[in-house]
Amino acid sequence: MGFAWERVTEVYQNCSHNARIEVIPGQAPFTGHSSVELEDHLCLTPALISLDFMDINNPIEVIHDVRKRLWIERVNQARVAGHMTSWMSSLHPKKLGCRLDCKALNGSYNLCQRLRFCDGTTWLLRMPIVGSVCDEYADEKVAMEVEALSLLRDKNVPVPGVIAWGLTAANPLGLGPYVVMDFVEGASVNTLLREQQHDTRWLRDDICDDDVEFLSRQFARILLHIFQIDFPTLGSLPTPVTVFNAPVRPLTFKAHDILQTGGVNTFGDRTKGFADTADYFCHLVNQDWEQFQRQPNSGGGPTVTQAKYAAFLALHSSVTIPASLTLSFGAQTTSLWSGSWTSNGRTPARRSSLAPWWLLQDRLNNYDTFLNKEEAPRFLGRYLRNLDVFKTVLDEEEARTPGQQTMELSRLGRHSEKSGSMWLHMLLSWGFNHPDSLPFAQLQVRLERERWKELEEGHHGKEAREFTERKLAELDKYDETVERIVCMQDDLENGKMTIEAFVAVLKVV
Known part of the structure; x- marks a missing residue:
């Protein structure tokens, strides 16, 4: 079938905050987004992330937080002074006046502002948040989102229409690239179904199968549309709408997150394409290895560091050795519905056929089987039950969809589950992996423990x-840097240092 667009599946999920989602039976509809409201004055305070979370490079994250605070203050000034509404009115075909319809809303990567015109029309202004999105890639991110939304809309996938968009240089408020789109009233499924009591994104465990089926059927119909999109090569999306000069290699969620959160650039030479699927897979595995090698706090203690070292090299071997995972798992690729808009490319078409990671609302990569030993089997069982429901409705929808009677999507999906490739591709699509994550643990089970031990052999000498000693030395220096930043943070909070001076010193540190 060739290769299909990775980006289109990701855009659909991430624009669902602004698209109509049918309400689950028994739930009252509401208007809103799956994002969190900012405070009235949109003020953020820079703070160190918990040092227990080793994946975050804290000195870099502090710089991002400070820059985010400065940017949001500028956003607030534009809102209060009326510059934002004047700008939106200038984009309206009839130059109608408008007002801010709510507080600004922010997700992980974007700030959204709803605006209501005097004729009742509602728009949504959406801008990448400085500090959450890498400045170097913000323009590309927005341009490729516009391309993906246009493609989805042409394929009759329900997404908001794009009214206007622009790169950084085109924003009269100096707030970066932007997209203006239709606002569609709807209910945030993520909010309705999450475990509110435990402050987690995981799906509530009291959701009945009928509700899971209700939602799965809608997603299945969408996937069947997306599965028909086909292109012969891997790479960035074509840009007929924006005419943006995108590099050959796509801006992916994984590579962007490793850079923005870990401070390690794993993009490689973006002017070069990929020879084939195996080349692409090796590139994805190498990104994990590069992040682990080059991020100073990526290890931990000696035991954790050695375990990661052996696991990543074993994973690399499993993908690159002939007759191992690459051949036995076939030409499929990563899982669906990535939780960011920052991936903008074409990857193997079989990605659409893999088991969706979103069946419990959050990535299984975030579930630690070591820290949750007793609960892990039950948690895995929940995912597999929801997967059974999804497979059933996908079979039914594919059978009645014109041009899909061959049942190729369902067939490939079942193969990915049977072969175990679904677990491999969950790893390949996500950064900051570790051997105790649920997909990593399941991959080892599918390969059988003895086979996995064979792959790890030779990586404990x-x-x-020497690698572990180097990582521990890097971690000591990293901890010293963090202590210095904590002291500077106290000066900032006590008014002894300005934000500008704080950022300048951090860049040197």
């Missing part, structure tokens, strides 16, 4: 010990 002298080189492993």
Whole structure:
């Protein structure tokens, strides 16, 4: 079938905050987004992220937080002074006046502002948040989102229409690239179904199968549309709408997150394409290895560092050795519905056929089987039950969809589950992996423990010990840097240092 667009599946999920989602039976509809309201004055305070979360490079994250605070203050000034509404009115065909319809809303990567015109029309202004999205890639991110939304809309996938968009240079308020789109009233499924009591994104465990089926059927119909999109090569999306000069290699969610959160650039030479699927897979695995090698706090103690070292090299071997995972798992690729808009490319078409990671609303990569040993089997069982429901409705919808009677999507999906490739591709699509995550643990089970031990053999000797010693030395220096930043943060909070001076010192540190 060739290769299909990775980006289109991701855009659909991420624009669902602004698209109509049918309400689950028994639930009252509401208007809103799956994002969190900012305070009235949109003020953020820079703070160190918990040092227990080793994936975050804290000195870099502090810089991002400070820059985010400065940017949001500028956004607030534009809102209060009326510059934002004047700008939106200038984009209206009839130059109608408008007002801010709510507080600004922010997700992980974007700030959204709803605006209501005097004729009742409602728009949504959406801008990448400085500090959450890498400045170097913000323009590309927005341009490729516009391309993906246009493609989805042409394929009759329900997404908001794009009214206007622009790159950084085109924003009269100096707030970066933007997209203006239709606002569609709807209910946030993420909010309705999450475990509110435990402050987690995981799906509530009291959701009945009928409700899971109700939602799965809608997603299945969408996937069947997306599965028909086909292109012969891997790479960035074509840009007929924006005419943006995108590099050959796509801006992916994984590579962007590793750079923005970990401070490690794993994009490689973006002017070069990929020879084939195996080349692409190796590139994805190498991104994990590069992040682990080059991020100073990516290890932990000696035991954790050595375990990661052996696991990543074993994973690399499993993908690159002939007759191993690459051949036995076939030409499929990563899982569906990535939780960001920052991936903008074409990857193997079989990605649409894999088991969706979103069946419990959050990535299984975030579930630690070591810290949750007792609950892990039950949690895995919940996912597999929802997967059974999804497979059933996908079979039914594919059978009645014109041009899909061959049942190729369902067939490939079942193969990915049977072969175990679904677990591999959950790893390949996500950064900051570790051997105790649920997909990593399940991959080891599918390969059988003895086979996995064979792959790890040879990675516990002298080189492993030297690597561990180096990582521990890097971690000591990293901890010293963090302590210095904490002291500077106290000066900032006490008014002894300005934000500008704080950022300048951090860049040197």
